[in-house]
Amino acid sequence: MNCPHCDFTRTEIYRTDTRTEGSTPYVIRRRICDNCKTKFTTYECADVKTLAQKITKTAALMKALSEMKHAVGVDE
């Protein structure tokens, strides 16, 4: 994580909290830049919605592929 103030590449985490909003847990990290000593906050959570969409798309592709194999007579 680069510093948003000076773009330095090394920052230190000095506090971590885990919270839940709805059913989605997320992590709040307080960081301090090793260069300019500015403190800032980052938020981290799993991208569950995108992951679910990818799984749905993969399942749809697998079904379409299976139907195409069946239509042209390819053994699975």
Ligand SMILES: [Zn+2]
């Ligand atoms: Zn900085």
